[in-house]
Amino acid sequence: MHASLSDIVADVAANSIEAHAGLVRVSVLEEGGTITLKVEDNGKGMDREIVARAFDPFYTEPGKHDKRKIGMGLPFVKQTCDACGGTVDLKSEKGVGTTLTCTFQADNIDLPPMGDLAAAVLSLFTFDGDFELVFLHRRNGDEYEIARSELKDAVGDFASVEGLSLAREFLESQEESLGR
Numbered sequence: 001m002h003a004s005l006s007d008i009v010a011d012v013a014a015n016s017i018e019a020h021a022g023l024v025r026v027s028v029l030e031e032g033g034t035i036t037l038k039v040e041d042n043g044k045g046m047d048r049e050i051v052a053r054a055f056d057p058f059y060t061e062p063g064k065h066d067k068r069k070i071g072m073g074l075p076f077v078k079q080t081c082d083a084c085g086g087t088v089d090l091k092s093e094k095g096v097g098t099t100l101t102c103t104f105q106a107d108n109i110d111l112p113p114m115g116d117l118a119a120a121v122l123s124l125f126t127f128d129g130d131f132e133l134v135f136l137h138r139r140n141g142d143e144y145e146i147a148r149s150e151l152k153d154a155v156g157d158f159a160s161v162e163g164l165s166l167a168r169e170f171l172e173s174q175e176e177s178l179g180r
Contacts, residue, residue, distance in 0.1 A: 003112060003115065004112050004113050004114060004115025004116070005028075005035065005037065005104070005111075005112055005113070005114050005115060006114060006115030006116055006117045006119070006120040007112075007115060007120070008037060008076075008077055008080065008102065009026060009028065009037060009039070009117065009120050009121075010120040010123055010124060011073045011077070012037075012039045012073070012074075012077065012100050013026050013039050013124050013133070014124065014127070015073065016039055016041035016043055016098065017124065017127050017129065017131060017133070019041060019043030019044045019045075019098070020043050020044055021041035021042050021043035021097065021131055022042055022043075022130075022131055022132065023041065023042050023131070023132050023133075023134070024039065024040070024041045024043075024124075024131065024132070024133045024134070025038075025039070025040040025041070025133075025134045025136075026038070026039050026121070026124075026133065026134070026135045026136070027039075027135075027136045027137075027138075028117065028135075028136070028137045028138070029136075029138045030106065030138065030139040030140065031138065031139075031140070033105065033106050033107060034086075034103055034104065034105065034106060035103070035104045035106050035111075036101065036102070036103050036104075037100075037101070037102045037103075037104075038099065038100070038101045038102075039098075039099070039100050040097065040098075040099045041097045041098055041099075042096070042097040043097050043098060044094070044095065044097075045092045045093045045094045045095055045096045045097050045098055046092040046093075046094060046098060047094045050092075051090060051091075051092050054074050054090055055074050055075050055078045055088075055090075056075065057075040074090070074100075077100075077102060080102075080104070080112065081102050081103065081104060083108075083110040084104040084105055084108040084110050084111045085104075085105040085108050086102060086103040086104040086105060086108075087101075087102070087103045088100070088101070088102050088103075089101045089102075117137060117171075117175055118168065118171035118172045118174075118175050119168075121135050121146075121171055122164070122167055122168055122171055124148075125148045125151060125152075125158060125167065126158045126159075126164070131148070132147060132148055132149055133147070133148040134146070134147045134148070135147075137174070137175070137178065138178075139178040140178075142177070142178045143178070144174040144177065144178070146170075146171070146174065151167055151170065151171075154166075154170070155167045155170065
């Protein structure tokens, strides 16, 4: 099981980046007693057979992970959604991309904490490669949205200590600015 909702965001979005997506959109929406996590990408997508087996813990897409034969990410996501009175929906088309939407009942006793979204998003922004990642977080009507390219332009290279530190400070300030 994931320790936090931020872990789910990081896990699912990392899969999108690894699927060679040029654009990944991540949304965390906290509204009306529900938390919705949505990750959309234009990566390689999956065919129907792979989608049908995506939540099987003893299956992983052939060639995806050289060293392991099982994939626990999506099964853990589904387990968390189920435990929290939520839903999970996976849509994918080979050559087009994938969208995973998860909902959670915010007042459910089994809901993991949100965790450190700023750190999760920063870890995604620092992946190597030529891709755009757009992150949106909305809580009770307040929101912020930031694109990887915008933040990189503002703070410089994520590989430098200064750029990484400035990016972290910015993301933390945005999280703090959201109403509770």
